[in-house]
Amino acid sequence: MASQSAGLGEYVAQGTTPVARARRMLAIFVMTAGGCFTGLMTTALSPSMVAIKAHFGHDASAALVAQLVVTTASLGVVIGGPVAGWLIQRFGIRAVLLGALPCYGLCGSAGLLLESATALFASRFGLGFCAATIFTASVTLLGDSFVGGGRSRVLGFKTTVAAGFAVLSVMLSARIAEAAGWRAPFALYGATALAMMLIVLFAVEARPREQARTVAAPAMRGLLILWPVYAILIAISAITILQQTQVPLLLASDHDAPPTTIGWVIAGGTVAYTIASIFYGSLHVRLGPRRMFALNLALIGSGVSVLGLSHDLLLSAAGCLLLGSGGGLMQPYLLNVLLDRTAAETRGRAIGLVSPAINSGQFLSPLLFFLLFAGLGGHGAFLTIGVILFLSALAGLRSGVPAVRAAPAT
Numbered sequence: 001m002a003s004q005s006a007g008l009g010e011y012v013a014q015g016t017t018p019v020a021r022a023r024r025m026l027a028i029f030v031m032t033a034g035g036c037f038t039g040l041m042t043t044a045l046s047p048s049m050v051a052i053k054a055h056f057g058h059d060a061s062a063a064l065v066a067q068l069v070v071t072t073a074s075l076g077v078v079i080g081g082p083v084a085g086w087l088i089q090r091f092g093i094r095a096v097l098l099g100a101l102p103c104y105g106l107c108g109s110a111g112l113l114l115e116s117a118t119a120l121f122a123s124r125f126g127l128g129f130c131a132a133t134i135f136t137a138s139v140t141l142l143g144d145s146f147v148g149g150g151r152s153r154v155l156g157f158k159t160t161v162a163a164g165f166a167v168l169s170v171m172l173s174a175r176i177a178e179a180a181g182w183r184a185p186f187a188l189y190g191a192t193a194l195a196m197m198l199i200v201l202f203a204v205e206a207r208p209r210e211q212a213r214t215v216a217a218p219a220m221r222g223l224l225i226l227w228p229v230y231a232i233l234i235a236i237s238a239i240t241i242l243q244q245t246q247v248p249l250l251l252a253s254d255h256d257a258p259p260t261t262i263g264w265v266i267a268g269g270t271v272a273y274t275i276a277s278i279f280y281g282s283l284h285v286r287l288g289p290r291r292m293f294a295l296n297l298a299l300i301g302s303g304v305s306v307l308g309l310s311h312d313l314l315l316s317a318a319g320c321l322l323l324g325s326g327g328g329l330m331q332p333y334l335l336n337v338l339l340d341r342t343a344a345e346t347r348g349r350a351i352g353l354v355s356p357a358i359n360s361g362q363f364l365s366p367l368l369f370f371l372l373f374a375g376l377g378g379h380g381a382f383l384t385i386g387v388i389l390f391l392s393a394l395a396g397l398r399s400g401v402p403a404v405r406a407a408p409a410t
Helices: 008-013 018-043 046-056 060-091 093-112 117-145 148-180 184-203 217-240 247-255 259-278 280-309 313-340 344-352 354-399
Strands: none
Touching: 008 018, 008 148, 018 060, 018 093, 018 117, 018 148, 018 184, 018 354, 046 060, 046 148, 046 247, 046 259, 060 093, 060 117, 060 344, 060 354, 093 117, 093 184, 117 148, 117 344, 117 354, 148 184, 148 259, 148 280, 148 313, 217 280, 217 313, 217 344, 217 354, 247 259, 247 313, 247 354, 259 280, 259 313, 280 313, 280 354, 313 344, 344 354
């Protein structure tokens, strides 16, 4: 997979036999499915948030513990992402995937048995570390295999696959939780990892060791110039994760909603995320970078504001739809910024920082917003965040993403 292709058909056609072409088709699936593993960290448990809170008590501290059970995996991602970039350059993509996938399954499934919050936090940390490695390896494989329009299309597919899987996992985990209790959805981690490991064994070729050398220090320093993109990723992820951590609690307090209803509302936002990501490429061409960036912020701000203003279940669902739409456009937008502005020799390290940026925001979210939600209540806090996002959208319409001058991709 050393050569790059401008389109999916060209990439598949490079296989000289039917088996080789089938391997390349499945390799595209690996490239697009890496985000499923980071998404599953939260979607598998979000419908069970109320039950997890009840397991640890009924006060405000129990709510914080329940949120941290979900988001501690993000701290593992913060550590795992940069390490994943080094591992890929040292051992190659295939070896890293085959090491990370079984560990992901074991750490995730440990929640079936663990009792204490401390043990759950530790297993969730390991889960996040492995998820970051899988995500980084899959996107690095994508960047190494496609250029230009082909890369943009596969990035859109990647976001769509992750979002579609998130819808499925939210609804499936809600059903499993209702039927077998809040621990049962932890089994999804092992099953998903096993399926992907079998695909990787067949589809992903080993890269020659000489292609996985250490990046020179001057090239690495070029990554520091990309800090505005990572800062935006942190801020946006801290807000969008509220759909999984705070919306279930908001709905339960307003409507005494069961897990299945919560799952449907959250899944609506994920469906919107999926649909929006499909149209990312065409919208970006029509609107341009600045207006695209402003639109993303405005959609997220609209969704958060509706959640803050509404006490009606259907309007809350509409807020999740708007929030999901903005998130579905923002992620491929920022990934494209990175891939377009990062040289090939630093691509693994650059992508290795994406998951840490996203998941550090998710991990910090309950801590950052705890006082805001405690002081203003759920609706007041959502409305305040929405106003800030609208002001940011106005600023983004004028300036776009802060200037990035890293080396162009090759």
